[in-house]
Amino acid sequence: MSDDGPRPGGGAPGPSALVAQDFAAKDFADGELERLLLAAQDDLTLLCAEDTTILYASPSSVGLLGYKPEEAIGRSFTEFIHPDDLAMLAAEWERYLELSDKDPVQFRARRRDGSCGWYEAHASRVDDPRLPGCSCINMREVEHLRLLHARIAEAEARAKIGSWRWIMKGGEPEWTASMYRILGYEPSDKPFDLEWALNLTHPDDRDAFRDCLLDCLENPKSFTVPTRKLASDGEYRHIIQHCYVERDLNGDVVALIGICQDVTAQAEAEAALRKSESEYRMLADEASDVILRVNASGCCTFASPACKSTLGYSPQEITGKAILRFVEPSDHAALNYVYQNALKGTEAQRVTFHGAHKYGHTVWLEAGVRAIMDEAGKLSELIIVARDITERRQYEEGLRHARERAEAANLTKSKFLANMSHELRTPLNAVIGFSDIMREEMFGPVGSDQYSEYVQLIHESGQYLLELINDILDMSKIEAGKYELFLEDIDLSGMIESCLRIVETRARTNGVTLEWSTEDGLPDVPADERALKQIFLNLLSNAIKFSEDGGKVSVTAKTLGESVFVRVNDTGCGIPAHAIPRLAKPFEQAMTNASQAQTGTGLGLALVKSFVELHGGKFAIESVEGEGTTVTFTLPLAGAFHKKSA
């Protein structure tokens, strides 16, 4: 033993350390050294005859398959192979044995305890004339390796990761199965082809990718490039490629490695987000309402451009400031209340307040305030959408004033009419009463015929005036909703008859014939007698007034469902179609015949319509100019009428 000999392992030699010079294989009995080495290795070495009978099994067979060598020897190697893998092995075995450069084959083998495991074997023909047809098989367990690969593959699949490796010296890039998988291709269907792989890159990304690769070859360094690659379904996938340089121990570049991740989902989500963000921004930019985002401290983080036209401030002038600076102090409390309410729910809270305009005046704003909460349920921000309602407010104010003025004027009118009624009717009654006494010559003869005629005229004029005043009063009471109906059961036939009697003389004077007919057993109608009488008298007077000599006026009444249907028809001058819609409104006249119209006031039809409607009935006018007019109305038999006008 020499102290200056080579020391494998570099450590200090122990007392029994053996150096190369001392080692002599011949010291071992024939084959003993080989046996020693075989016994020490983990891999199982088998020597099989041409018919697969095991001639030799290394001692590691106990650890690997559970069989002692002597138990394995003499049995066929195929007995240990899992039946599902046997056919595959048998078909390839002979060819495989002859291959010079080969990868190990993987298969499942049965252990002595009945369990199965994955093994990898390297086998070749034994080149020794003493062992004709024999093969040597070197087997090792790869269970843990397969498991590891399966886990890596699963992780890659989950993360949508694939990879490729490009050996620099003359090699072509190699795609892993996972690389095929992220693009939906099958490695078996598509043997790798560089041209094909490059063409999968989206035309718009090809140049950038190629430039990165070329750059890297010239000046080796890692890079990351986003590309779109065509998948088997015809759609492009967004693939981020991280490329690394692999160097050997001398630092020379051996290969390029690409780790590719499919980020289509993220890319699409980001694109959708960008799109919706730009759409929302466009909406906010275009909206005439002011859109504000306010953080939990009450500071504005975003203001839409509409704030310029509404409050006079640009978005930049508002952003970053406390939002209450732009609200009149008198409304701070109201806004705070809304803010508290907004915190309680997801509903937008509505509030109207005064905004402080940059130029000193106030602006009426109507706003929706919504609180956005974070995951912990705390206020993240407030979204406020505010609208300038100053004009609307001013309009509403104007309307309110106008309504108040109109109501006041109406009250004054009612009071005036009530007073006028008293003031005019009292002297009129005296005029009518005394002229009547004089007409009747109750206290002795008037003396002169001329006086008698004048007294008659005074009496008629007084009557006319009283009727007119009564009509005006009735109309204003109806309009003020103060006309009260006193309902009683009215015999309609009797009412028609008595009204016809009143207008009979006038009809005769005008040369107009009166006709009437009512249904047998016509029921009594609940109605206000005075109003009903006025309805008939007004309609009959018009019918007679607007009829020529020789004309005819007819009245019919019958039940129709739950009502009584009344029709007053004449063969008079009629009403032009265009004038019909405006009739039955106070003081409206058709002006068909100026001289006839002058004798009226335009209140008659308006009163008729109002009285009918007060009873809950319906009123209609039909007329053909030159042929005549028909006025119809209904009166409910029960229930549907109002006792008082609304």
Ligand code: ADP
């Ligand atoms: P007036 O006191 O003027 O008759 P009304 O309200 O009774 O007021 O009628 C309004 C107008 O309707 C009349 O001036 C007339 O032009 C038209 N009118 C009403 N009834 C008839 C009718 N039977 N035939 C033709 N025109 C009519």
